[in-house]
Amino acid sequence: MSATTTSSAPGPLTDDTARGGLDAARVSWSTGGRLILDGVDCTAPAGAVTGLLGPNGSGKSTLLRVLAGVQPPSEGHGAPSVRFGGADLLGLPRRRRARTLALVEQEASTGLPLSVRDAVLLGRIPHRSLLAGDSDADREVADRALATLGLTAFADREVTTLSGGERQRVHMARALAQEPALILLDEPTNHLDIAAQLDALRTLRDLADAGVTVLAALHDLNLAAQHCDHVVLLSRGRVVASGPVTDVLVPDVVDPVYGVRTEVLRHPRTGRPVLTFSPAG
Amino acid sequence: MTALRAAVARDEARDGARTSPSSPVPARRRGGAWWVPVSVLVLASSVLVAVTIGPADLSVAEVARSVVTHLGLGGLLDVAPPERLADAMVWQLRLPRVLTAAAVGAGLAVCGVVMQSLTRNPLADPYLLGLSSGASLGAVLVLVVGMTALLPVAAFAGAVAALVAALTLAGAIGTITPTRTVLAGLAVGQLAAAATSFVIFWSATGDSYREILSWLMGSVAGSTWTSVAITGVAAGVLGSVLASTGSVLDAFTFGDTSAAALGVPVARVRWLLLVGVALLTGALVSQSGSIGFVGLILPHAVRLLSGARHRLLLPLSALCGASFLVWADTLARTVFAPREVPVGIITAAIGAPVFAALLWKGRRAGVGGA
Numbered sequence: 001m002s003a004t005t006t007s008s009a010p011g012p013l014t015d016d017t018a019r020g021g022l023d024a025a026r027v028s029w030s031t032g033g034r035l036i037l038d039g040v041d042c043t044a045p046a047g048a049v050t051g052l053l054g055p056n057g058s059g060k061s062t063l064l065r066v067l068a069g070v071q072p073p074s075e076g077h078g079a080p081s082v083r084f085g086g087a088d089l090l091g092l093p094r095r096r097r098a099r100t101l102a103l104v105e106q107e108a109s110t111g112l113p114l115s116v117r118d119a120v121l122l123g124r125i126p127h128r129s130l131l132a133g134d135s136d137a138d139r140e141v142a143d144r145a146l147a148t149l150g151l152t153a154f155a156d157r158e159v160t161t162l163s164g165g166e167r168q169r170v171h172m173a174r175a176l177a178q179e180p181a182l183i184l185l186d187e188p189t190n191h192l193d194i195a196a197q198l199d200a201l202r203t204l205r206d207l208a209d210a211g212v213t214v215l216a217a218l219h220d221l222n223l224a225a226q227h228c229d230h231v232v233l234l235s236r237g238r239v240v241a242s243g244p245v246t247d248v249l250v251p252d253v254v255d256p257v258y259g260v261r262t263e264v265l266r267h268p269r270t271g272r273p274v275l276t277f278s279p280a281g
Numbered sequence: 282m283t284a285l286r287a288a289v290a291r292d293e294a295r296d297g298a299r300t301s302p303s304s305p306v307p308a309r310r311r312g313g314a315w316w317v318p319v320s321v322l323v324l325a326s327s328v329l330v331a332v333t334i335g336p337a338d339l340s341v342a343e344v345a346r347s348v349v350t351h352l353g354l355g356g357l358l359d360v361a362p363p364e365r366l367a368d369a370m371v372w373q374l375r376l377p378r379v380l381t382a383a384a385v386g387a388g389l390a391v392c393g394v395v396m397q398s399l400t401r402n403p404l405a406d407p408y409l410l411g412l413s414s415g416a417s418l419g420a421v422l423v424l425v426v427g428m429t430a431l432l433p434v435a436a437f438a439g440a441v442a443a444l445v446a447a448l449t450l451a452g453a454i455g456t457i458t459p460t461r462t463v464l465a466g467l468a469v470g471q472l473a474a475a476a477t478s479f480v481i482f483w484s485a486t487g488d489s490y491r492e493i494l495s496w497l498m499g500s501v502a503g504s505t506w507t508s509v510a511i512t513g514v515a516a517g518v519l520g521s522v523l524a525s526t527g528s529v530l531d532a533f534t535f536g537d538t539s540a541a542a543l544g545v546p547v548a549r550v551r552w553l554l555l556v557g558v559a560l561l562t563g564a565l566v567s568q569s570g571s572i573g574f575v576g577l578i579l580p581h582a583v584r585l586l587s588g589a590r591h592r593l594l595l596p597l598s599a600l601c602g603a604s605f606l607v608w609a610d611t612l613a614r615t616v617f618a619p620r621e622v623p624v625g626i627i628t629a630a631i632g633a634p635v636f637a638a639l640l641w642k643g644r645r646a647g648v649g650g651a
Contacts, residue, residue, distance in 0.1 A: 070541040098544030105542075108535035111403050112589040122531055126544040130528045133592055171535075178543075 021045040022067070022182055022213050023083045028076025029062055036062045038237040039076055044182075044215040044230070046085070049201075049208045051224035051245075052217040054234030055258055060217040061106065063234065064184045067215070068103040069094070084182055084213070098126035101182040102175035106190060109167075110159060117155040119170050120145050123177025145176035149203065165196030172203060183207060185216040189223060201227040225249050225273045233257060249273050255280065313587050320600035327604045328383060331611045332375045336618065339367055347371040381504035382610040382624070383603035384512035385569045390583075390602025391520045392558045393576025394595055398530040399551055403639055404463050406577035407440075407562040411470035413571030415443025416563045417496045418473040418480070425484045433511060437563030443469050444559055498625035499572030501610055508568040515564030520599055523557050526550075527591035534589065572625045574632020575602055575609075581639065 022044040029037040037059045044050035052060050065071040066082075069089060073080040082089040089097060102123070123145070124138040134142075146152050149169040154162065159170055168188060175183055185204070189197040201223065208214045208229075218224045224231055225245050232242040235257045241248045251262040254275070261281075265274040333339045347363040349355055351372055355362060363371070389407060396405035407413050419439025423431045443466075450465035474497050481493045495502065529550055532540040541547045579602040580594065587593040606624070609631070613624040 065538065068542055070538050094541075094546060095544035098542060103538070103542040105535070105538055108539050110534050110536075111401065112398075112534055113584055114534055114589040118531075118588060118590050119534070122534060122539075122543065125528055125532050128528075131525055132528070 021048075021085070022089075022215060023081075024067060025081045026076070026078050027063065027066055027073050027080045027082065029059075029066055029071065030074050030076070035076065036237050037066065037073070037076075040234070040237070040239050042232045042239055042242060044213050044232075046181075046213045047208055047211050048229040049204050049214045049216065049227060051228035051231040052215060052234065053221060053224055053231050053248075054240075057236075058234040059237040060234055061186050064103065064186050064215070064217055068101060068184050069097050070103065095126045098178060100180060101184060102178040102180040104171050104175045104183065104185040104188055106186040108171060112160075114159050115155065116151055116157050116159055116162070116170055116173075117142060117146065119159050120151075120173045120177050123174040126178060141179065142173075142177050145173040148176060148206075149173040150199075165192045165199075168192060168196070168200060172200065176207075180212065182213040182215070185214070187217050187219055189218065189220065197223065221249060221254070221275050225275060226267070226270065246273060249275060314593060316586050316597055317593070317600070320597060320604065324383065324600050324604045324607075327607045328379050331379045331607050332371055334611055334615060335370070335375060337367075337370065339371065343367045344371050344376075348376070377506050377509050378501050378504040378610065379607055381501045381508045381512050381568060382606045384509065384516040385501065385565045385572060386575055386579075386606025386609075387599040387603040388512065388516035388520055388561050388565045389572065389575040389606075390579035390598040391516075391523050391595060392562055393602075394580040394591070394598050395523050395526075395530065395554055395558050396576070397580055398533050398591065399554055400462065401533065401536060402462055403581070404460075404577065404636070406574065407558065408470070408571055408573035408575075409463050409577060409636075410466035411443040411447045411468075411473060412440040412466075412559060412562045413499075413566050413573070414470040414473035414477070414497075415439040415441075415446075416566035417571045418443075418477045419563070420567045421477050421480050421496055425480055432567045433515075433564050436567035437560050439473070440559040440563040440566070441556070443473055444555060494623055496570040498623035499566075499570040499628075500613075500623040500625065501569050501606075502614070502621060502623075504568065512565055512568050515561055516599070519557055519561040519564070523554065523561070524595040524599065526554065527593075527595055530554075530591040530595075570623075570625070572606070572628055574628045574636065575606060577639075578628075578632050578635045579605060581635065 022042075024043070025041045027037055027040040027042075028035065040059070040063055042052075042063070052063065054060050062071070066073045067089070069082075069092070073082075073090070080090070084100065087100070089101070092100065120142045121134055121138060124134060124141060128135065128138065143152070143155075146155055149172055151166070151169055151173055154166060154170075159167060162170065172185075172188065175185075183204075188200045188204070192200065204214050204216060205227065216228075218228070228245055230243060231245055231248045233240045233248055233253065240257055241253045250264060254260070254262045258277075259280050260277045261279065263276045263278075265276065266272070267274050329341055329344055332344045333341055343363060346360050347368045348371070349358055349360050350362055350368070354360075362368075392407045392412075393405070396407065396410065397403055399405075416436040416439045419435035419437070419442075420432055422439075423429070423435040428435075447462065447466040447469045450468065451462040477496055478493050481496070494500070501508070529545055532543045532545045537547050540550075579598050583594060583598045583601050587597050606628070609627040610624045613627045614621045616622070
């Protein structure tokens with residue numbers, strides 16, 4: 001375990017990571033004197049689905065916001081660095097950053113009567129002048145994103161009339177319309193029924209297959225075990241372990257972080273780990 | 282991203298396998314860009330017709346003749362010069378008033394759209410958030426000390442002070458929710474209104490009640506060509522600047538984080554747009570007093586026609602706001618003729634029920650959750 005459980009060692013670097021993946025180092029963030037992120041190092045290889053795991057309050061959402069450039073990191077452990085495919089994400093101009101990466105927030109909502117298509121078209125904003133309207137190319141990209149998420153039939157519905165799962169798909173379609181090479185998602189399966197969860201994860205897999213770097217904060221360890229290639233486990237703002245699912249989702253690592261007793265079974269069909277939990281002690 | 286495109290294209294095949302819409306809600310009308318020329322026509326004819334209405338009825342032809350002559354086109358179009366009394370009525374009294382109403386209505390509607398979108402608060406409006414009352418106070422203060430030249434500046438300063446006070450107060454109570462913002466705005470607005478009344482009483486002349494009413498309720502009575510110039514330039518210039526920010530405001534639809542993730546410099550944009558709103562409100566209020574609810578009702582009504590995209594919503598709200606206030610003012614000066622009521626009473630009579638309906642509609646969406 002020593003290779004994967006220290007907070008300073010980055011996850012396994014493949015050639016893909018060096019070429020296109022996300023590589024963050026020494027990311028810290030504090031508010032009101034409280035350190036929320038404490039020198040996080042994490043990588044997400046290109047063309048893979050990386051799960052960001054950790055208990056409530058471990059800093060998953062904050063890390064995603066800092067990586068997305070929505071929140072500047074604070075100095076903690078030397079100069080923080082967030083690199084993607086060799087480019088310095090933190091130093092990138094906003095609009096270029098928004099063309100490189102997309103962030104799917106948890107439960108972003110609106111009270112305004114916006115149609116699904118218009119909501120997805122918002123993803124084109126970084127691709128055109130702020131004074132310009134939608135071009136035919138923009139509409140084409142948006143239509144493809146709608147189709148990918150199975151939303152074509154919903155295109156003229158109002159976002160506010162959709163169910164939680166449908167809304168989540170709208171947000172993912174908006175992220176796709178940004179045509180990002182890196183997509184960051186904050187609990188994309190939250191509040192979805194199981195079929196919708198699987199739908200969302202299948203979309204992430206397709207994106208990864210297309211070469212996109214996917215980093216998704218997930219609550220459910222078993223979903224991560226079944227659908228992620230790599231995982232990064234956070235606890236109290238630090239990376240406790242990172243690497244392939246089979247290395248990280250083991251009792252020795254999981255038990256102290258979540259304060260539970262874990263048993264790992266094998267999925268009869270996929271051979272992937274299935275975790276069951278009982279109270280500690 | 283060709284790989285992504287390929288994957289996306291491949292996925293279109295499986296699209297049909299997904300669920301169809303979960304409930305049969307009718308699709309919203311889309312596009313609707315043709316509403317713009319329609320509203321331009323409505324506004325132009327509203328202005329012409331509104332000018333004919335009054336104690337002495339004039340004909341549209343008389344109004345047109347007067348306007349054409351004053352624009353120096355009389356010879357060109359071979360129009361006979363207007364009759365002098367009718368001409369004075371059109372050019373000196375009614376037209377400045379109607380045009381001021383149009384400019385104020387357009388400006389307030391744009392301010393409403395921008396504030397609602399920036400704060401994601403469907404109840405935001407320059408009047409409800411206290412900006413208008415703050416601007417009134419600033420205006421009255423400089424009028425009392427006789428520095429008329431500073432009128433627009435003081436009104437702007439008053440609007441900014443009220444905005445800062447309202448947002449600070451709302452933030453001090455806790456998380457800034459729409460309801461808290463409105464409550465804070467009401468508190469600030471009431472205080473500014475009381476101060477305005479006090480200042481007018483202190484410097485009392487014979488007509489102070491009427492004057493207080495016209496500042497607090499808003500009125501475009503007695504508008505001159507100077508009022509038209511100030512409100513017209515403000516609504517034209519600032520309104521166009523604000524109206525050109527459509528895409529930026531669109532980016533705020535799902536909140537600040539979302540906007541930032543779309544590459545918008547959130548803090549700077551918010552600051553600039555709110556200053557723009559305060560400037561415009563200040564300029565309008567310095568001429569009309571605080572007319573309520575225009576900025577609240579118009580954006581909501583127009584969204585029903587145009588959808589929530591700002592590139593269409595902003596200009597359309599301006600045009601409809603202009604027509605709306607022209608007719609509201611026409612009502613204000615004719616319904617109880619020969620008495621005249623402040624136009625703010627008319628807009629409040631229409632706007633307050635709409636406000637209540639919005640509160641009612643928003644009770645589940647958390648709009649009412651203080």
